[in-house]
Amino acid sequence: MVALRGYGALWRVPGAPVLLVFGLLGRLGISMEPLGLILLVHQATGGYAAAALGSAVYTLAYAAAQPVAGHLAGRFGPSAVLLVTAGIHPIALVSLTLSARVAGPASAAIVLTAAASGATYPPLVAVLRSAWTGLTERDGDRADLRGTALAADTSLYQSVFVVGPLLVAGLVAAGSASVLLVASAVVTGIGTVMLARGRAMNAIPARPAAARKHGRGSLRVPGFPAMLVCSAGLGTTFGVITVAVPAFATGHGSSGALAGVLLAALGTGSVLGGVAFGAIRLRAPLPRQFAVLLGAVAASFAVYSVLRHPAALAVALFCGGALVAPALTVENALVGRIVPAGARTEAYTWMVGVEVTATAAGLQVTGLVADRPGGLPWAFLIAGAAMIPAVLAAARRSGSITRAARSAAPSPIAHARSTSTRPRS
Numbered sequence: 001m002v003a004l005r006g007y008g009a010l011w012r013v014p015g016a017p018v019l020l021v022f023g024l025l026g027r028l029g030i031s032m033e034p035l036g037l038i039l040l041v042h043q044a045t046g047g048y049a050a051a052a053l054g055s056a057v058y059t060l061a062y063a064a065a066q067p068v069a070g071h072l073a074g075r076f077g078p079s080a081v082l083l084v085t086a087g088i089h090p091i092a093l094v095s096l097t098l099s100a101r102v103a104g105p106a107s108a109a110i111v112l113t114a115a116a117s118g119a120t121y122p123p124l125v126a127v128l129r130s131a132w133t134g135l136t137e138r139d140g141d142r143a144d145l146r147g148t149a150l151a152a153d154t155s156l157y158q159s160v161f162v163v164g165p166l167l168v169a170g171l172v173a174a175g176s177a178s179v180l181l182v183a184s185a186v187v188t189g190i191g192t193v194m195l196a197r198g199r200a201m202n203a204i205p206a207r208p209a210a211a212r213k214h215g216r217g218s219l220r221v222p223g224f225p226a227m228l229v230c231s232a233g234l235g236t237t238f239g240v241i242t243v244a245v246p247a248f249a250t251g252h253g254s255s256g257a258l259a260g261v262l263l264a265a266l267g268t269g270s271v272l273g274g275v276a277f278g279a280i281r282l283r284a285p286l287p288r289q290f291a292v293l294l295g296a297v298a299a300s301f302a303v304y305s306v307l308r309h310p311a312a313l314a315v316a317l318f319c320g321g322a323l324v325a326p327a328l329t330v331e332n333a334l335v336g337r338i339v340p341a342g343a344r345t346e347a348y349t350w351m352v353g354v355e356v357t358a359t360a361a362g363l364q365v366t367g368l369v370a371d372r373p374g375g376l377p378w379a380f381l382i383a384g385a386a387m388i389p390a391v392l393a394a395a396r397r398s399g400s401i402t403r404a405a406r407s408a409a410p411s412p413i414a415h416a417r418s419t420s421t422r423p424r425s
Helices: 002-011 016-045 048-076 078-102 108-119 124-135 143-174 177-197 208-214 224-251 256-279 286-306 310-338 341-370 376-386 388-395 400-407 412-420
Strands: none
Touching (some): 002 016, 016 048, 016 078, 016 108, 016 124, 016 143, 016 177, 048 078, 048 124, 078 124, 124 177, 124 310, 124 341, 143 177, 143 310, 224 256, 224 286, 224 376, 224 388, 224 400, 286 310, 286 376, 286 388, 286 400, 310 341, 341 376, 376 388, 388 400
């Protein structure tokens, strides 16, 4: 219980409850909308070709627009950008719903409205990470809560991929894919507006001079390009697992039920792993923690490749999932440490964009490999191999990540973990 007191202290931070509650609500659409789009277009056209195209366009538009939104958030403040996107995104979703109803399977209207829906999704992931980093700056009295804050945010984000699909199933059973997208627009809009009006977001100042100075300068921050390599590696594994697990279930003669159970095991492990990681204190430097966690994630995919029984894979996915949220937590802490405050939101959106793009690539590669006889184990191994550059980038003692972390000011998460584990005299 002592280890969990940090979460109680975090809840008492002014503005934190709004970030936690409405951060979860606003991000539910991230897991609901891509699946809802596929179901909507398939119901309207009777085929998966147009549905797959619409989903791909949505994902790529989202990935491409996030750095732009991050730059605007740095220049004009996150609250302004959140309010604008909260108003535009529902309009784009409604337009997509109408296009699917009246257009043919090869309609350009579906592609355009899918792109608009992805591009206008509020940059919630990045601005929340930036807000938590700002609330726990090292020169404040909450510096020791940074690890707990980032772990809580990561765990809530991972829970989106557990709760969202359950909501999709319920809403589609009760109505249609159109109802699902409308519901997503509502929860995303409410969550985004409440975050924009919250104390924590309004405390982040607009930095027009810094935004003009940095521009795409976060890409030139020492160590940050290597962090993007790590984000790409993790994103690839997310794409692989999304296709490989249903393919495994199909190979065992099961419907979607087994795939749902297996993915739920992965998601539950990630949430619990993130909560546990936020409650412990480690003395190791952040780059070393990151390298070990990335290496463990890579090894977990090698384990998946040799498992043949669903129960064994479920246990392995739970254990492997418990590594994901800690890896993302340390990743976010490193970005917050090495990137200047004026470019932080933009940097987080670059991380999100690269991760989403790599996820899409992982989806496509796994789809091709898993269709071949005996290809599924190779899909898992490909994901593990994709992590090798990330592990090397984080593990090199003379690498750019390690050098940037050393040259930056002492990290609150590392400092807190170091001091809390020293023996009392």
